Amino acid sequence: MQLVTETPPLLRLSGLRKEFPSARGPVVALEDITLSIARGSIHGIVGRSGAGKSTLIRCLTGLEQPTSGTVDLDGTNIPALTGDELRAVRRRFGMVFQHANLLDSRSAADNIGLPLEIAGWSAAERRARVAELLDLVGLTDRADNHPGQLSGGQQQRVGIARALATRPDILLCDEPTSALDAGTTRQILGLLRDLRERLGITVVIITHEPSVVREVCDTVTLLADGRVLESGAIGDVVADAAGQLHRDLVPLPPLPLEHDGGYIEVALGDTRSGTTSVDAVLALLREGGVPAEVAAATLETIGGRRVGRIQLEVDPARTGDAVRLLEAAHLAPEVAA
Numbered sequence: 001m002q003l004v005t006e007t008p009p010l011l012r013l014s015g016l017r018k019e020f021p022s023a024r025g026p027v028v029a030l031e032d033i034t035l036s037i038a039r040g041s042i043h044g045i046v047g048r049s050g051a052g053k054s055t056l057i058r059c060l061t062g063l064e065q066p067t068s069g070t071v072d073l074d075g076t077n078i079p080a081l082t083g084d085e086l087r088a089v090r091r092r093f094g095m096v097f098q099h100a101n102l103l104d105s106r107s108a109a110d111n112i113g114l115p116l117e118i119a120g121w122s123a124a125e126r127r128a129r130v131a132e133l134l135d136l137v138g139l140t141d142r143a144d145n146h147p148g149q150l151s152g153g154q155q156q157r158v159g160i161a162r163a164l165a166t167r168p169d170i171l172l173c174d175e176p177t178s179a180l181d182a183g184t185t186r187q188i189l190g191l192l193r194d195l196r197e198r199l200g201i202t203v204v205i206i207t208h209e210p211s212v213v214r215e216v217c218d219t220v221t222l223l224a225d226g227r228v229l230e231s232g233a234i235g236d237v238v239a240d241a242a243g244q245l246h247r248d249l250v251p252l253p254p255l256p257l258e259h260d261g262g263y264i265e266v267a268l269g270d271t272r273s274g275t276t277s278v279d280a281v282l283a284l285l286r287e288g289g290v291p292a293e294v295a296a297a298t299l300e301t302i303g304g305r306r307v308g309r310i311q312l313e314v315d316p317a318r319t320g321d322a323v324r325l326l327e328a329a330h331l332a333p334e335v336a337a
């Protein structure tokens with residue numbers, strides 16, 4: 001983790017703004033986006049629908065011209081490029097999508113080789129590279145299968161191999177596991193981590209799934225309404241008990257459908273405000289004269305940091321007292337609605 005955050009950024013976005021014209025005036029899709037992505041890191045971009053994730057990716061890859069700001073890739077400002085230079089820089093990005101969108105008429109090997117054909121590689125060079133790529137994604141024995149003979153996870157592996165064919169520096173993955181079940185998702189995330197280790201490639205993952213970020217990302221950016229709301233190393237963002245990413249990445253089970261309002265949530269573990277245990281929270285409330293019970297709790301290691309959340313049930317008439325006691329101890333309580 002330390003190594004990843006200390007290496008110089010491969011991508012640096014600065015003051016990025018994107019406006020779209022519309023009949024009702026300009027729509028601001030991105031506003032003052034400044035963030036860095038370290039070489040060899042796995043960076044997650046999260047945010048609700050409409051937050052600006054797709055627009056950001058399109059600006060990164062030069063498919064969309066930002067209204068202002070810079071996208072610096074290794075010292076090259078992508079929005080300033082045109083023609084051949086822009087086409088060359090686009091080849092430094094490999095794209096993986098939710099659905100692999102493979103050609104049914106072609107075998108796995110021939111799907112993987114397609115970008116090499118387009119780039120003018122000879123048949124012999126293609127064969128050697130495709131064999132390497134099939135091995136890299138663990139599909140050597142499936143080379144001759146057509147997409148219809150492959151599972152969803154295997155198809156996604158072919159999609160990843162195809163994205164890596166021309167040796168890009170950055171693998172941009174747009175919701176790569178959204179169409180997959182939990183087990184297959186873990187395998188694909190394991191593959192992405194493995195590729196980063198073996199190839200040193202930088203991976204950017206757009207996702208709405210907090211579990212993806214928890215499992216595989218070193219750093220993360222939360223977008224909301226076109227702005228960066230939070231950004232940083234996973235261990236740091238989960239330690240900010242008042243932050244949105246802390247709540248998203250350290251989930252608790254939902255509250256009972258019908259309840260009388262006596263539920264309070266508090267961060268546990270090694271947060272920025274100190275270390276908190278379940279026992280300490282319960283003792284604090286008991287000593288303050290507000291009995292509480294644990295309705296749910298979670299504690300896990302994320303980004304090398306032990307963090308969690310606890311859901312407390314208190315007498316609804318004493319919720320305010322409980323909140324005051326917890327606030328006095330700097331525990332950032334939240335009354336669960």
Ligand SMILES: Nc1ncnc2c1ncn2[C@@H]1O[C@H](COP(=O)(O)OP(=O)(O)OP(=O)(O)O)[C@@H](O)[C@H]1O
Nearest residue numbers: 020027028029047048049050051052053054055056
């Ligand atoms: N070509 C366009 N013309 C006008 N408005 C656009 C255009 N593209 C995006 N927008 C607007 O910009 C904002 C950000 O959209 P964007 O598609 O980047 O969000 P997103 O986070 O990728 O959402 P989703 O997860 O649903 O794909 C939205 O308000 C959207 O309506």
